[in-house]
Amino acid sequence: MRYSGFRIIREALTGHRGWGPAWRDPVPQAAYDYVIVGGGGHGLATAYYLAKTYGKARIAVLEKGWIGSGNAGRNTTIIRSNYLLDGNEPFYELSMQLWEGLEQELNYNAMISQRGILNLCHSDGQRDAYRRRGNAMRLNGVDAELLDRDGVRAMAPFLDFDNARFPIKGGLVQRRAGTARHDAVVWGYARGADRLGVDIIQNCEVTGMRIEGGRILGLETTRGFIGAGKVGVAVAGNSSRVMAMAGMRLPMESHVLQAFVSEGLKPLIPGVITFGAGHFYVSQSDKGGLVFGGDIDGYNSYAQRGNLPVVEDVCEGGMALMPMIGRARLLRIWGGIMDMSMDGSPIIDRTDVDGLYFNGGWCYGGFKATPGSGLCFAHLLATDSPQATAAAMRLDRFRRGLLIDEKGVGNQPNLH
């Protein structure tokens, strides 16, 4: 069923009895050519592009819970491509361009809203760093604009410009950045993949990998053995657990990141704003809630909930940036589990096991990467060679010393 304005009017006049489920609930077949482990945004996007762009058939996505129940449902919905390093920036720009055409591509309203991202700077040194970042972005063909103090004031007059410790000196803007509706991204890719014949199998947890002679033959699951020609793992947060089934140790730790949403308020914040003196970022959802977050808690965790010191730290950042936020009441706090990689950048690569491919290590930046990650992982699965923009995201870069370290803090995952 195609969605359209005409369709909505027709359904409204006939009592909305014509809507069907957006995707099937198939029984798993004995074997597939491609099995994607993980029914989050990345896994579903991978299946979609495998079927659509690379014309592959007999594809399944296995999800242990319901689709989108992991980090796809736990992020702060920001999309942007304002990275510094050449190993990252072209990839995130590919992703950004896919976001811009996503709703037409999927015939699904993902509520993509390009309201811009404003990274504030609070010192002359930081302004220089942002100028460098903006120039690096422009060298990669991405829009970036350095604003002075008055420029920032015109965009966001409610900020605390004369904060004694963190005066606002200016900001770097990417106007094409913004937000998307996270669940709709999952549902849109699921519906798109399903229409191309992909089997989305929910409540099916992978419990083991059958590997013989260095080649993967299939997966043991809670719904029986499923044979596979190629297996792509996209389970960020739990990558170490799943890849341990293939005897692999990964260059990453799992950490918890908390996010927050306030009660609904009238339109207030024009886009995404980030505080440069602490770690705090905020946007406003279409329902009016302020969606914000900050640092990871900083210790290994699989708990999907964090502790109060980070709540305090994030709220202090918010208060320093926009004191009016203190009047808003907090509605919800939640935690998600991040693959924190050793250099803060992701991995999309083959493994030493024939037919087993890995996608993970997204740290706390995976949501914006969803379309690009899907396309690049599908490219790798279909062609056995990396997509051009993801060529640096190799698993062996740690061994070879070719890290992609945006923050320059080295192999300390809780600092990325």
Added chain:
Amino acid sequence: MLIPHPLLGPRDAQEFTYLGDAALIDRPDGLAADAAERFFDYGYLRDNPPGEHRELWFHEQGDRSWLVVTRNITTHEIVRVELARDVALARGRGR
């Protein structure tokens, strides 16, 4: 989180900084023939299991001791705390 310090009693986890897996105590021999491979493993690869995890915490805003904390990272429950010095000596480290 409260970390029951073996010398000081329960302390707020905020007084500590976190390093990572306690396996970092076992620094490889830099003169071994396979030192490059072992340092790659030491520097970059982690078991990262769910459930009980032994990890190094530094009491930076306290007595500046290193602790080995055994913590269930699925529930955040702290199971056992030892002085890292004792752990290292028991593992045959010289000093």
